[in-house]
Amino acid sequence: MNPPAPQTPSVGDVAPSDLLDLLASVAKGTMGVEQAAGSVASMISAANVGARSDLGGVAAIPGATVDLGRRDRCGFGEVIYGEGKSTDLMIRIVEAQLDAGQTCLITRIDPTSAAQLRRHFPHTHHNPSARTLRIAQNTELLATPVLDENVAHVAVVTAGSTDASVAEEAVETLTWMGIAHLRVEDIGVAGPQRLLAAVPSLRKAAAIVVIAGMEGALPPTVAGHVGVPVFAVPTSTGYGANFGGLTPLMGMLTACAPNVAVVNIDAGFKGAYLGGLVAAQLITNENGKHLNERPANEYEGV
Template sequence: MNAQVLRAVLGRLQTGELSVEQAEAEICGFEDLGFGKVDYARERRTGYPEVIFGQGKTPEQVRAIFAKLYEQHGRVMVTRADPEMVAAVRASVPVAVYDPVARLIMAGGGERRYHGTIAVVSAGTADVPVAEEAARTASWMGSEVDRLYDVGVAGIDRLLAHRERLQQASVLIVVAGMEGALASVVGGLVRRPVIAVPTSVGYGAHFAGLTPLLSMLTSCAAGVTVVNIDNGFGAAYAASIMQQAILEGASLA
């Protein structure tokens, strides 16, 4: 932490905007809860606060981390959440909202920060849970989201009917299982970054998402990048970082 940031924290402590505990956390950058270290400085480093990966954590652990981050930042999100975690979180933060399709718990956030639109495009209805994880994450991080679902290559006219919407997006997230061909098709239609998300939706030789992952990695369409299987959150985070870079570049011009 540089001297300017330190003075700002101490000033907020002096005016009562921060408690002693909050000021200590900002100066140290993290708080050790015993089972985990809550990263308070992440927003200062990256522009976004720490997001909690719920899978593998107990409801009480999720509740404790969520409450600390909400107190510090006023906005928090948990991915891969379940109803037991929701009940625990709401005991400390009653305003928390749960999306059972996207499996996200959210509080705060959602304020529009960027001018562009992130299009979230899914091949089939079975891909919607991953697509919604991406869409809700992008919205929570400050982007306008345009959802375009069930437009896979088996019925290509469904996709081409929305060609103008695809071309108007700033960044596109394409979610597909089976053979994952949709990402290449979209990549050949637009002049914007395409982030491909392979899903674990498909039959035997689909290998739980490995087939679309390899297909997307070997796409012949330039401008297609790929995240891990079912990682809608990662795609939305990357898209939001792109939006942030555009905004910061404009402010420096």
């Protein structure tokens, strides 16, 4: 068995020929030592970003640097925030993601831009209420995952029907992530019997996204009935003292239930993404089932 051939040493995966050119320039006096040192540092930085598995995978296009390595690092790809972006820029970003074999999610996209992208790409799903657009290589990749209560999934709960648009953004996010969801609507604290009826189903979820405006009391109330993370999403729904969602935000942040975490106002995407990460971790377990369901007879008040 022949020994492995010796490898040419390199610095930070920079080509040796490039280093030799720099050294030759210094020797000839056409480049100063400090300038050469700066060039070497830049070359090493660029090489590391392009080559290392935890940082690599970018597509530099006019107007954006698409993070194609995020799926490998974080489990899911980069999401496109549509507000403020031109249609042409979004098309270029989507093309880069599709070329890399990734499905795309655009949030906060306006109807005009969504219509233009749908004409450009053959396989899309637009949700006007959520202001989202999902794009994939084929229609099958746009399908909604089938809910199986024995497999990790996320419950999406709204306090009132006026919170529906934020819930729709959450649902579209989970669908893009490939995570099944349970939808529970309009069970705010003004009708407590509605929540009590939903508790058995909620306890089967791996995580719960609770969306509420007004005073924002529902998330900690739900959290007191379950043993899983509750991601609270305050909304701008409500009269003047709601202060555009600030009142429920502050109430949720000061909730005494220890399993409540709070995201930004109207941020259905963020709440769902966090819940989806929890479910995704559990799905990777040996049998694919969630670990946090507790039998009803094990639930006791304190």
